[in-house]
Amino acid sequence: xxxxxxxxxxxxxxxxxxxxxxxxxxxxxxxxxxxxxxxxxxxxxxxxxxxxxxxxxxxxxxxxxxxxxxxxxxxxxxxxxxxxxxxxxxxxxxxxxxxxxxxxxxxxxxxxxxxxxxxxxxxxxxxxxxxxxxxxxxxxxxxxxxxxxxxxxxxxxxxxxxxxxxxxxxxxxxxxxxxxxxxxxxxxxxxxxxxxxxxxxxxxxxxxxxxxxxxxxxxxxxxxxxxxxx
Amino acid sequence: xxxxxxxxxxxxxxxxxxxxxxxxxxxxxxxxxxxxxxxxxxxxxxxxxxxxxxxxxxxxxxxxxxxxxxxxxxxxxxxxxxxxxxxxxxxxxxxxxxxxxxxxxxxxxxxxxxxxxxxxxxxxxxxxxxxxxxxxxxxxxxxxxxxxxxxxxxxxxxxxxxxxxxxxxxxxxxxxxxxxxxxxxxxxxxxxxxxxxxxxxxxxxxxxxxxxxxxxxxxxxxxxxxxxxxxxxxxxxxxxxxxxxxxxxxxxxxxxxxxxxxxxxxxxxxxxxxxxxxxxxxxxxxxxxxxxxxxxxxxxxxxxxxxxxxxxxxxxxxxxxxxxxxxxxxxxxxxxxxxxxxxxxxxxxxxxxxxxxxxxxxxxxxxxxxxxxxxxxxxxxxxxxxxxx
Ligand SMILES: [Zn+2]
Ligand SMILES: [Zn+2]
Numbered sequence: 001x002x003x004x005x006x007x008x009x010x011x012x013x014x015x016x017x018x019x020x021x022x023x024x025x026x027x028x029x030x031x032x033x034x035x036x037x038x039x040x041x042x043x044x045x046x047x048x049x050x051x052x053x054x055x056x057x058x059x060x061x062x063x064x065x066x067x068x069x070x071x072x073x074x075x076x077x078x079x080x081x082x083x084x085x086x087x088x089x090x091x092x093x094x095x096x097x098x099x100x101x102x103x104x105x106x107x108x109x110x111x112x113x114x115x116x117x118x119x120x121x122x123x124x125x126x127x128x129x130x131x132x133x134x135x136x137x138x139x140x141x142x143x144x145x146x147x148x149x150x151x152x153x154x155x156x157x158x159x160x161x162x163x164x165x166x167x168x169x170x171x172x173x174x175x176x177x178x179x180x181x182x183x184x185x186x187x188x189x190x191x192x193x194x195x196x197x198x199x200x201x202x203x204x205x206x207x208x209x210x211x212x213x214x215x216x217x218x219x220x221x222x223x224x225x226x227x228x229x230x
Numbered sequence: 231x232x233x234x235x236x237x238x239x240x241x242x243x244x245x246x247x248x249x250x251x252x253x254x255x256x257x258x259x260x261x262x263x264x265x266x267x268x269x270x271x272x273x274x275x276x277x278x279x280x281x282x283x284x285x286x287x288x289x290x291x292x293x294x295x296x297x298x299x300x301x302x303x304x305x306x307x308x309x310x311x312x313x314x315x316x317x318x319x320x321x322x323x324x325x326x327x328x329x330x331x332x333x334x335x336x337x338x339x340x341x342x343x344x345x346x347x348x349x350x351x352x353x354x355x356x357x358x359x360x361x362x363x364x365x366x367x368x369x370x371x372x373x374x375x376x377x378x379x380x381x382x383x384x385x386x387x388x389x390x391x392x393x394x395x396x397x398x399x400x401x402x403x404x405x406x407x408x409x410x411x412x413x414x415x416x417x418x419x420x421x422x423x424x425x426x427x428x429x430x431x432x433x434x435x436x437x438x439x440x441x442x443x444x445x446x447x448x449x450x451x452x453x454x455x456x457x458x459x460x461x462x463x464x465x466x467x468x469x470x471x472x473x474x475x476x477x478x479x480x481x482x483x484x485x486x487x488x489x490x491x492x493x494x495x496x497x498x499x500x501x502x503x504x505x506x507x508x509x510x511x512x513x514x515x516x517x518x519x520x521x522x523x524x525x526x527x528x529x530x531x532x533x534x535x536x537x538x539x540x541x542x543x544x545x546x547x548x549x550x551x552x553x554x555x556x557x558x559x560x561x562x563x564x565x566x567x568x569x570x571x572x573x574x575x576x577x578x579x580x581x582x583x584x585x586x587x588x589x590x591x592x593x594x595x596x597x598x599x600x601x602x603x604x605x606x607x608x609x610x611x612x613x614x615x616x617x618x619x
Contacts, residue, residue, distance in 0.1 A: 084324045170324055201342050208351075212336045216320040216377065217302065218254045220339045220354070225366045225374060226247040228235030229285030 039076060039179035040158040043137050043146045074181045077199045081207045084171040085214050087163040091142045093214065094161055103209035103219065106202070118147075122155075130154040156181040174210070176203060232619065233287045233370035234598040239277025240606075244596050247287065250366060250374035255302030258378030260312065264391040265292040265368045267598075267605055267615045268316075268399055269425045270540045273494060274358065275602050278516065279542055281343070281360040288357040289369030289617075290316035291399035293391060297372070303379045313383045313575075314375055315567030316399040318354040318363065321380030331381065332564035338363040347543075352564065369598060371619040381568035383575055392586035393578055395616065396426065401585055402570040404430025404491070407538035408438055410561035411487035418442040418480050420528065421462070422521045423491035424452035426588040426614045427538060431489050432460035433583070444479060446472050448497065451611040459587045468499065476528045484530035493539025496520035502547075509546060516543030526553045537562035588614040595619040 083090055093099055097118045101107040108121040108129065116136050124130045132153030137146045138160075146160035159178035166173045180199075212219045233247045250259055268291050273279050275288075282288075293313040296306050306312070319331035326334050334353035338344060340360050341351040347361065357367015366373065375382065385394050404427045411419055419435040421428050424447035432443045445456035446465045453464040465475045476485060494517035497503060506518040525535050526549050535558055553560070577583040590613045593601045601615040 082324075084322065084327070204342055204345070208341050212320075215322045216256070216336045217322070218256055220320075220337050220363075220376065221253055222339055222364045222366070224251065224253050226231070226233065226250055226370075227283075227285045227287060227366060228233065228237075228243070228245040228247050229283070 038074065038158070038181075039160075039177060040148050040156070043148060043158055043160060074179050075199050076177070076179045077203045078175065078177040079200070079203045079207050080173055080175040081211050082166050082170050082173050083211045083214050087165060087172040088142045090172055090174060090214060091145075091163050094210075095139075095145060103213055104206045105209075117150075120149075132157070174207065176207060178203060231371035232595055234289060234367070234595065234617075235284075236274060236282055236286050236288050237284055240275060242275060242288070242599050242602055244598055247370075250372050252298060252300045253374065254376060255300045256377050256379050257300040258296055258303055258306055258375045258382070259298035260292075260294040260314065260373050260375055261297045262292050262294040262368060262371060262373055262619050264294070264395045265289050265370075265595075265617050265619065266395060266398075266400070266426075267291075267369070267601055267617065269423075269427060270358075270493065272602075272606050273540060273542070275606060276495065278494060278510075279359045279361075280516075281364075283360060286357065286359075286364075287366040287370050289367035290356040290358055291395065292356075292368035292373065293385070293395050293398060294373075299378065305379055306382065306384075311385050311387055313385055313394055313398050313571065314368075314373075314378075315381050315383075315402070315571060316355055317564055317567055318356065318365065318376055319381055319568055320377050321568075326380070326568075329566055329569040331566040331568040333566075337376065340364055355564070369595065369617055371595070381571075383571045385575060386579070389578070390586070392589050392616065393584060394575070396430070396585045396588070397567075397571050397574045397578070399565075399567065400426040400588070400614075401430045401574050401583075402567045403427045403538050403565040404432075405434040405570050405574065406563075406565045407431040407489045407491060407536050408434035408440075410536040411435065411438075411489065411534050413438040413440050413487065415439045416441045417486040418444065419487045419489065420444040420446060420476055420485035420525075421456075421489045421491055422446045422496075422525065423493075423539060424449070424456045424464075424613075425491065426585075428452075428489075428491035429456060429460050429588055430585065431491055431538065432456060432462050435487075435489075436461065442479075444476065444485065446476075449608050452608075452613055455587070455613060473524060473528050480530070484528050485533065486530055487534040487536060488525040488529045490521045490525060490535070490537045490539045492521045494518055494541050496522075496539070498524070506546070515546045517541045517545045519545035519548060523547070523549055526550075526556075526558065529556065529558055531556045532558070534559045534561060538565070540564075589616050591615045593617055 097110040097112055100110055106122050108123050111119045119133050121129050121131050132149040134147045134149050137148055139145050144162050148158040149156050157180045162175045164173045209219045231249050232244055234242050235245045236242050274282050296308055296310040299306050317332040318337040319326045319334040320336035323335035332353045337354040338351050344351050344361050354363025354365055356365050408431050417440050419440045421431050424445050435443050443462045445462035446467055447453050448468045456462040457464050465472050496518045498520035509515040510518055595617045598617055604610050604612040605615050
């Protein structure tokens, strides 16, 4: 973990953060630790507070506004899959975010600006796009990458992926946790659709496609095959 | 091209559909020369397999000639004559690499659906519902074969289709059914169901050292086939009580191993059969477990049940107490064709195995609806239908 002793000030906020840190590092049910606070806050705290986002216990203004008008809670999903490849290979592919649209169907493109910042474009219904810039928060080679959208994103989101050696010769356990804060207004329904009726399924499908691509070199499909349907 | 499309329970039609194309680098297109109707296709035909959609091309037992290969396939070329395993395996995941091909992680594009129902994902099977991948099936003129660089078996040109076709599905299924029995010299093996899989399970059981094989069915012509070609002693369960007959034929012990080559459409006799038929019709259970129940009671203490007949969902009234207290071992699963096909081809080439005896009907593809009907109704002594596109 990158938490330094400077973060430990004996107060409850630091110990909370430490708890999340060990959860994310240790692989327990991360969401259990995230029920009360945003993933963004946890990741930010984990990254050592180098970026000025909301802390673990503070709420974003967007979220406060949502709470005030009774709009939905943020969507949080997590999923783990075991891939029959070494961690470094998986980490390398994922770390180039421009690769992500090959297995993440909702993404149109990702453009990497530099070591830290990238620009994401997702397909929204009715030919619309939603876009945001994201920053890498923490990056541990072959182990862990976390990212958050920067202020002003169409969809405020954050997430991390963790690569951990599986027991035996089973390869690498890849865990992804994502959180989306949906904006209010008419866009909400459209964006909810963008992330699937069941976000859990969406991330599950995406991880499975990642696994197929890494193991089999291609993503299994039946799109475009013949049938007698009319 | 022409293809057999499922429309509704007990209705298939031969229709004109687009030709398949290469969709992924590791694909190949095969021109089908022979394709069989498998006993488990009858579960689809009868409407018992969920997530089969109107218009789906069905069929999973086939062979033919390579007519096109994707850029990721370097071990097949146009003109190769091949037999293709019915379960689709990527060859690269942990399961494929451990020769458990029917448990492949990567071949099912609809994995979320299956994961919800079964808790995990298994391999796709050609033409066997969207739950199991939704791939177009083999009862057609052409088929797209994914991951064609692994598992597909090249065969010599001078051997007729009828000797080779069944290493696609029925023979490895029967063979694996016998292998899972862990047969010791002197063992007695009972096989429920005398269709093609049952016949090959019996022959395989002898190859693995069984001293006696007992076949159980209700159709005299199938029992006769088991007697003649698989050298089995036979029980017609409509004439005698199968459980008592098995006790009698095994010195009161029961068979050392029992193979289910029937699956979810099992027939029984009396009130219990009525119960299953009714519950299945009312969708209160998906599968009729008559054979399972009978095997659990008939098997000797410490024996093995090997389940190769297909089950899809839920079953009722299983005598688990019998199985538990008798210390039975259960083994089951879709077959790992790719594991066995080369060995089985070798046996055929050496003349040690000639599976063509199971073929009772050869029909042009156009007559598939008739083929399904006579196979389902067991009319005209039908045991196995081979379709010729
Ligand atoms: Zn079959
Ligand atoms: Zn596989």
